[in-house]
Amino acid sequence: MQSELQASHQWFSKFIEAIRAIGFTQSKADYSLFTRKNDKSFTALLIYVDDIMITGNNLPAINALKQFLNTRFKIKDLGDLKYFLGIEVSRSRRGEIFLLTITRPDMYSVHILSRFMHEPCKPHLDAAMRVLRYPKSTPGQGLFFPTGNEMNLTEYCDSDWAGCTRRSTSGYCVFLGNSLISWRTKRQKTVSLSLAEAEYRAMTGACCEITWLSYLLQDLQLPDPGPATLHCDNQAALHISANSVFHDRTRHIEMYCHFIRDKIMDGTMITRYISSQQEVAEVFTKALGKEDFSAMVCKLGVHNIHSPT
Known part of the structure; x- marks a missing residue:
């Protein structure tokens, strides 16, 4: 080795x-x-x-x-590019790109099931078989990238609170114009004492991703996208990110979480409140019903290339 x-x-x-x-x-x-x-x-x-x-x-x-x-x-x-690192690529005559990805953004259930790989039981197998019906029925599901697109960064972040292990799950997704270019679901390392704190930690992780993507866009010689817009559906978390005064409710939070405040102050980040019904990142943190799930997946830009037009 x-x-x-x-x-x-x-x-x-x-x-x-x-x-x-x-x-x-x-x-x-x-x-x-x-x-x-x-x-x-x-x-x-x-x-x-x-x-x-x-x-x-x-x-x-x-x-x-x-x-x-x-x-x-x-x-x-x-x-011409057709397959790279597990990603299947197809291109239209107009230059539009369609990816069939391995790590699909519409597979939050897989993230939950992976927590029980050490000692799985019969209920976990039953759940896995039920989840497999979805990708089997949608083999052509993937991300669509149009030719014309704006160069602005928009991000949505969300969090549940106190899951089965009392640790919350953070999720975010980043759009370049209307195209989804980055997403993540991850369980938080520490226990959050409130929903606002869990959402604030999710906002910080999302802010770090936008910062990295901004550097990457500069290397690719793309136009300056300007301030990125971060959407969150929790008013308390938004107030914490904008308030530079420490008090009893926030002084226990690790210092790295306040990284987002610096980005707001220097103008590279703008935060916006969004209702839970419009919160796209919920598909990364919660098990949604069929109608809500289908609506959110559509907003992510996920399409089925095999479906009739």
Whole structure:
């Protein structure tokens, strides 16, 4: 195992040295991303172990990069992107992109079932079989990305409170324009003493994700999206994020949670209240009824490519 780790490290170091020599810059937001900009030409390269994805706005520059990589490393060109790291990609003639993803945003139940993998019982198996009916009936379910889109970041965050282990679950989703680009469901590490505190922790996690995505968009040479808008359905959590005065109800919260206050003060983040009926992130933290679930999934931009139009 040690020799394998050393070999992979040496391979990546050699790749970095070669790609930097032809003018590429390694992203500090994602070390596997490399970009190069010459006048109006822009090329981006994403690498994971020995799988490489190349994109850009200049086809001759992309072909020259492929030729260079083939000379140095003997690569195999698989043509237009169709499959990458478990993600199936299809593209329309108009340039629209449709992903069939492995980690689907509409599978909150899988997150709950994974908590019982250590000592599963018959009820857990029954629940798993019931959950499997859904992806089996929707094999063409995936994310749709239109060609025309705005460059603004919008995020929704939500939290339940005191689940079966007394630890709350945080969930958030991030949109670039109308396209869902990031989402997460995670159980909080500490016990929250109130619903407001649980929601506040969820807001902090969402704020960290937006900060990282902002750096990534800069590396991809995209226009400045301006202040990101964070939506939350808890008024008390919004007041905590805007109030810089400590008092008995908030002084026990870890200091890193107040990271969101700095982002609000420097103008990179705007918070907005949203009703629970419009809270898209609820699909990541709660088991919803069929009608509510279908409505939320549709708002996420999840479509069934096999369904009739």
